[in-house]
Amino acid sequence: MPTPLSGLRVVEIGDRLATAYAGKLLRDAGADVVMVEPPDGHRLRHYRPVGVPPREAESPFFAFLAGGKRSVATATVPAGLLAAADIVIVGATPDGAEELGVDVDALRTVVTLSDFGWAGPWTERPATEFTLQAWCGSTASRGEPERPPIAVGGDLGEFVAGSYAAAIGLASHHGGGGRSDLSVLEAMTTSMQVFSWLRKELMLLEVVGRSTEVPSVERAKDGYVGISMATGQQWQDFCAMVECPDLADVPELRFQVGRWEQRDLVRARTADWFAAHTVEEIVELAALFRIPMTAIGNGETLRTMDHFEVRGSFVDHPSGFRAPGPPWRMSETPPLPAALPPRLGDEAPTWPNREPHSGAAGLPLAGVTIVDLTAFWAGPAATHLLAMLGADVIKIESVQRPDGMRFAGGFRADVERWWEYSWVFHGVNSGKESITLDLESDSGRELLGRLVADADVVVENFTPRVMENFGLGYDVLKGFNEKIIEVRMPGFGLDGPWRDRVGFAMTMEQLAGLAWITGYPDGLPTAPRGACDPLAGVHAAFLTVAALEHRGRTGLGQLVEVPMIDVVLNASALQVIERDVAGITLTRRGNRGHEFAVQNVYACAGEEQWIAVSVRHNDDWQALKTVLGQPNWAAALDYSTESADTIDTHLAQWFAGRPLNETVETLLAAGIPAAPVVQPPDVIDNPALRARGFFQTVEHPLCGPLPYPRPPMTGDFVRSPAPLLGQHNGEILGGALGLSAQELERLESEAVIGTWPSGL
Template identity: 80%
Template structure:
């Protein structure tokens, strides 16, 4: 078996996790990836998280991200190397690129380029300093999380970098198909992934979205540990109430939705505390599986690799560098990922490639002419098809009146409108640009019409639990009967096999299980889920793999089955925990906002009501700049910036900030070159100057909701061409005009509930 990207030459330039993970994804799919490193080596060669002693040799995290790549050591990028590459991934600002001897406009004429930077290469913030921590504050993620009486809390780990890296890999392949060059903003990638389109929520639900919170229930203390809970539907809440023996709570209308449960959090926690305290984690998870409620043990670096599901599926492999690490998060029936490999020695390659042929010119969007049948629901799957549609694919979303996309109902209820399910802000955020039909796949006629659509399609994407497609009689073998070259992308929560195959799970379930929740939260408090960001993380991976499978089919004419379990994606994003437990025997855990990379980092209260600033002091240069901003205080004169002085610096900085105005303080820090950001509430990101200047919000009229600011993908350009569709709005066009059904046929199908535009039971 070959790899889908065999023979594609990728030049990886940059020292951030996002570019390293982008290169890893491309390498694992078969590309030949060459890193250009400075003479001192890649920054991540020396990376060890707080609490882990430094050691000789390359860091294990670098080995995980860079295994199988090659290395060239040079202070600048040789022009002949660029000319011989198929794809250039450039993680830099324009000024940094110039220092490397690169002119991106000139390079883009010769090869496929994607730039990756904090704020993009256009707009007012090109050179503004930032870290993942301050970007979380800018994008509204931090401001929405935590207890109201305590500071807002950022997501632990490097989730934003992994999100950005997966987007970069997707756009790298899109550029290879003839698109681009693509100018990608990490802030935009995080804004569309690490908060739930709250500017749309404010617009559509006609309410203010202020303050921080956690889900209720979310992570609870059980008899022998922590259990994670994630519910997205009213039915799951009712089943939960029955399970914890509080059936009366199910009868309270306000508690069907998270907003109401948050307001009644003290009551719910008091009523359910005895149940959790008297049952073990294993008992609770087993019982929840019977009720089909998403619940899981809270995993961490010590427990993950010994869980039975991961053992049976070989989710962790022995890395040749001497530790266990997650395998590549996908399985492809014709083109499996490459196995783990050693990282390159610094400068192990001189001239890796011979000159390549000139790139063929192509106009239009990279996926023009590609037809996608979209069976996905909620957030992860629709993110994948949304990205594919934004780049030109014709995406037909299929729901049914029996079971519409559950995200239509997860956004709350408006009593002032008739079709309230058309107002869900998350549905709008990831379904613009698609067409919509309804088909009851449980009916013979529905399956027949579906088969006719598959016969004319390139890709089918679905994120049901594994049993659903087989129960419909629509396994991959059946799909190949309709179309021998079809690509099917399946996105089960836990995989197509293994002990947990049929468990229900949402993104927060995976975040709780895979260790991201373990690293997020107050040091003296409960683990806290990042709040669903792994839905879009999995979705972008699925879009990337769709492009990889299309590339393989372009070369061979062969379709295939692609399996992308969300849990495997999240295990990769939290890989550091298992790796460091193996290598150093250290269990990484919650450090609040302090993080694991910089000695001094936190959110600090400023003057005024609930005004917070996020600050990262990265190194000695930032420390000297900070002392200048603070006007060289006596306490700091002889103080050396280090781990053992971090608490002292942190305390003095907190004392100073509490009397300062927030926005002026942010400006002072940024002017001094210190990464800082206001901790903004999610709806307020719509006022962000960089996002506005780069056209991130693209306004379109929706037939019921009016003009709405839809997000585009995190690269510059105009990609949003139609609003999110009404349920079944394209039945007549697609089933009638395209498939040839008459008006009488459509009327009969609607009478029989095979199609329709109104959910049953409402």
């Protein structure tokens, strides 16, 4: 069978994980991907996590990322290779690209990917994924108040940035080409915090401080279970399940903020219940209550879980280990099978030149119409990116069940339509139009069919049973429109024993291993807090464009399945691979991570003044010793994991008496990645984000002017604010579908449409 990107030529330049993952996504979807490596090879060829013994063979993680690609080993990128490519991904700063001989202005479709982007004041600043987490407001919110803030383990930000690079690069190619200037910091700001600057603006609330969810990860009789609750009903059901029904009657506990404030009470009342039950008993009971709950997975346990075995989630890699397969299924165009990585420099292509072109005049997805049936975060993040790239997105809710994100996180008592003030809803729904349709009614389904008839794509992220219960399976949608592309985003997939379980991003993070490697070494696993919602969304956007590419060549629509759990398994693939190859179960290292010998968060002078520092290699260590004044203790220590504890102790003492911002600038000037641990709402003051126009102010009809985030690349993309519930009923149902005023009134009287949630 053909692949969606058959014939597409991609050149991947750079040694960071994000570019490698972008190239992997494109290769697995059928593109011919050529890696440009330095003469001594890609950095990841020799990658070995801290704690894994030395080995002579190349990194199996590199084999996972580079399988099926080709390799060109050179200090200067051949101009002919670039001229013949359809997409070029440049994982370098402007200075780095110049050293490689890459002229981005001469390329057909190019994505530049760097820590702070090519435009702006911080272009050449040193950074790591760890320090970018601190810059973007992710680290500050996570952890216990009496301990340092804690970063997410596993280089999650690199996977986020790589998926954006693949999606935006492919969309740009689809729309005629051009240049996209991506910032990893911006990608992480849209994904690894919850639009806290909008929360402060809309809810008039100050920063909460470090916390974890209550309940979150709990000790069971034989392991850990993870819990993720987003609704008041789930809290009430949880109280009944753990045999504490009186807790459901405490008003302060209905929201997460109140449960955090009363965490000692909640934990004391529920700990014995968890300790008396096995993980399997708890998870099975939670499924009956429709509560998102899961076992905490890791590199050892994931491969043998029944659901993954039934679905074939892990595949045999020809390099000799088990690894996650591509995180999607497509009815007409399956992904390519796993393949060996290239040997260094042995597979240079002989592509004929492409015809040059001047690039697209407008947004790349202009003219594409999307019917958006998504809710909460992952699905709306997918359609939001597509809307920002030019697609016309019609968001469909109902007055019976509006998007649940409108009600998540609390409400304002001083405004009438308080459901229009949800900050995450605003963050991922700008640029869309909203109508309401009761899809349980004949009239609602008939009107949906008329919309689908003129659409290109339908996107939904319900549990699988919902569309079936509506009577709106893919075959029914094809009856409305033979060429329709349906993108389904179930949490656990369309089949398997867990298909109908409820799951949010934190559920997937807890299950797939990200929580296992996040947290204090002596503490419980800690969920990254929802970052995998937008990660799954960007993957779905990428696959939407891939399906559009295939339809453009063949005229065929298809069903696309993008389970969130499969996306998260790919982001935590290193754990499964190293367990298989080295027999090592990677675990929590606090802020030290698994890549650098020396890395941590340190307290500076003053209250809650924290600095994040990565010492990447010996050159950084020598530079740091100079900054420290060449103390005697440092002269006796080399850059190694064996010296890390001693170095860490001395660094903690040195930072403790120094001012935060001045110290950050001193380290950066010496070429050492460093960052203040920024409180989430304060990212709005970041000079690089402001200079690049990341925040785009748009007037909302109720909330006034709001600083909406754009996609993580320069340009003006936010065309309209997040819509009011049913705001465009008249415009779309009355205009595009031609319903009369009398018909609209009748539909509203029957609650098929409306602008006010039922029961409020």
